[in-house]
Amino acid sequence: MNHPNFVSPDLIRQRFSKAMSDMYREEVPLYGALMELVEQTNRHVLDSDPQIAQQLASTGEIERLDLERHGAIRVGTADELATLARLFAVMGMQPVGYYDLTPAGVPVHSTAFRAVHEAALQISPFRVFTSLLRLELIEDLELRAFAQSMLDRRSIFTPMALTLIDLAETQGGLTESQASAFVEQALETFRWHHSATVTAEQYQQLSAQHRLIADVVAFKGPHINHLTPRTLDIDIVQAQMPAHGITPKAVIEGPPRRQCPILLRQTSFKALDEAIAFTDQNEARGSHSARFGEIEQRGAALTPKGRALYDRLLNAARDELKDFPNEANAARYNALMARHFNEFPDSWEGMRQQQLAYFRYFVTEKGLAAGDLKNAALEDLLSDGYLRVEPLVYEDFLPVSAAGIFQSNLGDTAQTHYGVHSNQQAFEKALGRPTIDELELYAQSQRRSIEQCFAALADVVPVNEKHG
Numbered sequence: 001m002n003h004p005n006f007v008s009p010d011l012i013r014q015r016f017s018k019a020m021s022d023m024y025r026e027e028v029p030l031y032g033a034l035m036e037l038v039e040q041t042n043r044h045v046l047d048s049d050p051q052i053a054q055q056l057a058s059t060g061e062i063e064r065l066d067l068e069r070h071g072a073i074r075v076g077t078a079d080e081l082a083t084l085a086r087l088f089a090v091m092g093m094q095p096v097g098y099y100d101l102t103p104a105g106v107p108v109h110s111t112a113f114r115a116v117h118e119a120a121l122q123i124s125p126f127r128v129f130t131s132l133l134r135l136e137l138i139e140d141l142e143l144r145a146f147a148q149s150m151l152d153r154r155s156i157f158t159p160m161a162l163t164l165i166d167l168a169e170t171q172g173g174l175t176e177s178q179a180s181a182f183v184e185q186a187l188e189t190f191r192w193h194h195s196a197t198v199t200a201e202q203y204q205q206l207s208a209q210h211r212l213i214a215d216v217v218a219f220k221g222p223h224i225n226h227l228t229p230r231t232l233d234i235d236i237v238q239a240q241m242p243a244h245g246i247t248p249k250a251v252i253e254g255p256p257r258r259q260c261p262i263l264l265r266q267t268s269f270k271a272l273d274e275a276i277a278f279t280d281q282n283e284a285r286g287s288h289s290a291r292f293g294e295i296e297q298r299g300a301a302l303t304p305k306g307r308a309l310y311d312r313l314l315n316a317a318r319d320e321l322k323d324f325p326n327e328a329n330a331a332r333y334n335a336l337m338a339r340h341f342n343e344f345p346d347s348w349e350g351m352r353q354q355q356l357a358y359f360r361y362f363v364t365e366k367g368l369a370a371g372d373l374k375n376a377a378l379e380d381l382l383s384d385g386y387l388r389v390e391p392l393v394y395e396d397f398l399p400v401s402a403a404g405i406f407q408s409n410l411g412d413t414a415q416t417h418y419g420v421h422s423n424q425q426a427f428e429k430a431l432g433r434p435t436i437d438e439l440e441l442y443a444q445s446q447r448r449s450i451e452q453c454f455a456a457l458a459d460v461v462p463v464n465e466k467h468g
Ligand code: OOG
Pocket: 072, 073, 074, 129, 131, 225, 266, 294, 397, 398, 401, 402, 403, 405, 406, 409
């Protein structure tokens, strides 16, 4: 059955990511402006900081920087989620991580579909934050039944997309022409629709329950709601957004600014009000806001120990603030974050020695010239300069940050408190498979890089043995 002419899933993902970006740029002009601002900023950082340029060159991140973006979608049923998992699998994307947003008053739980191996990430790091609505959180039983019936009635995939997913599964891949058709058909699922599937009154009822419920239930499909480029300096972009006609949210989510960036920092601007036609109107007289803009800066992936420290410091700062960060308390929040995060070592070597972050190991020129070192200890090889390290980039998301992004863009100041919490089991049952533990993926990448170093050192022909 194995076909020699199948297109690699990584290349299908790379093409899909480009097609998605082109579609979004066409649909949301502000996205184009944001992309330009991010490109300018990245160029400025690379020109003015040779060390960053060199670090990104040695990890290969420089080559993926312009390709790098994530999107987000929200679906309504287990079936939709399970079929999405199959669609993303055609592009080499697996569900990584479980994020529960209910503690923050957002009635969804989520995963991120992405490539899992460093070689695949290098070809395309495209990821999609995918949320499943928790209908059981709609208290009004009649409204819940209505929402369920609307969702049961829709099909978010084109018939051709479903056929091609089946084909990819049975053949074990897609040929060139099938892959092109797949990218085109898969894209349709994420397109914006100017007409809703409900009446204006039904929309109001859904929206009154939660704006997110209306966003999922009242439309034909899970429109992509943002596409986020990666910047090398988020503070510069945040500061320059207003001059480009973009108003960012009050605070940057994630860790404070540091010498050695960790995890993920994100900021976004409010969703646009867009004209919508409801089913009882023959022209677009209503409006809906769902699509927004976001940028992010990625730093080092943290170990379980590093992540626990991050969570503790973040919670301490937020506890002391005694409120959700907002316009009025932004300066105080930033000061609290900076003070609490003083406790987090801000040098790569400090983080490595305390096992707070994951790293990739490389053999140096000196190591290649040195001869047989395969029996030496890792720490000695590093301290003697035979090996060097670069941090492994964080490829995932952060639940507290995601909640902040959701809230800012739903324009929800009122907090909903849901009695129920995390239900990873129910999520995975809907998904049809377990989610992958992201920390295990980083540990594997780190381990592979160490193994590759030792293999390279073992291959070295010692200088003094070369000539006899
Ligand atoms: C997703 C919000 C979360 C992120 O990057 O953490 C998010 C959504 O609004 O659907 O985009």
